[in-house]
Amino acid sequence: MSSCSTTKEATSQPNKRSAASFTLPQLKLLDYILLLVVGCFLGWLYYRSSIGIHYHWQWQKAFDLVFSSSQSNEIPYFFQGVFSTIRISLWGMLFAAIFGLLLALARRSSLLFLRLPANAYIQLVRNIPPLVFVFIFYFFISSQLVPLLGLNDLFRFYNGQENAFQSFLFGSSQLWENLFSGILCVGLIAAAYIAEVIRAGLDSIDNGQWEAADSLGLSKFDRFRFVIFPQAIAGIVPALAGQFISIVKDSSIISLISIQEITFVGSEMANSSGLIFEIWLLVGAVYLVLCLSLSLLFSKLEKHSLRHLQR
Secondary structure, eight states, X not given: OHHHHHHHHHHHHHHHHHHHTTSOOOOOHHHHHXXXXXXXXXXXXXXXXXXXXXXXXXXXXXXXXXXXXXXXXXXXXXXXXXXXXXXXXXXXXXXXXXXXXXXXXXXXXXXXXXXXXXHHHHHHHHTSOXXXXXXXXXXXXXXXXXXXXXXXXXXXXXXXXXXXXXXXXXXXXXXXXXXXXXXXXXXXHHHHHHHHHHHHHHHTSOHXXXXXXXXXXOOHHHHIIIIIHHHHHHHSXXXXXXXXXXXXXXXXXXXXGTOOSHHHHHHHHHHHHOOHHHHHHHHHHHHHHHHHHHHHHHHHHHHHHHHHHHO
């Protein structure tokens, strides 16, 4: 009987652990205090806006405007901006991660003609305000880059009808050039910071790991792919998470060059309707949901990477 009970307890423990892994995080006393403080602050702002500046909240009108569409077959204009922000952020993350990795490798290269341009680009981007970089890129580089890459026929003279897959990934074909410019803008800015994060992660790997990889007779690519990079990426997940979340927030900058993401759409709707506070609070809520979702996702990845290192 005792052996049967112990086996039942042993088999039930993994189930309990697996079930517990899907439970929501438990809030502590400090979390409740912070939530109370934030709630009191929001209540005070609401009170002061109603009493101090005599602002009349019109949430029903704001929600009607957000969920209304100009045409029956189109999604509401507000959500078009939301989806545009998501597209720019996701493609920008992919481009920034690839280009940042290449910059980090070039930054650590022993070849001067690779190391010097990579270092110059990183220092240039990190020491120029993002707004100035966006204007320089859009007005002086983007207009020349599209013809140089042979994308005129695709972006500016495309007369075909995009399919559902193209619309899902890239949106309307009339805005493909704007999407391309926005992705390059946020990606080029973020790549400089991601390159430094990856370089620091690679430099943190102990020399013994490099020597152990060499002793296995691995090629340079296999040594980097199977030994060094997995250890480096596990240690820089929190820093990369911060940079990827910054891409979502920095995508609001490109609204100044008339790219129709959520900030540009919110500005148009707020100015045309007069619902200044309501629309901008909804725009802020969208960014909060997107960034918080990424934060939770990367926290899961961080825990997974730490478990991988401990094995």
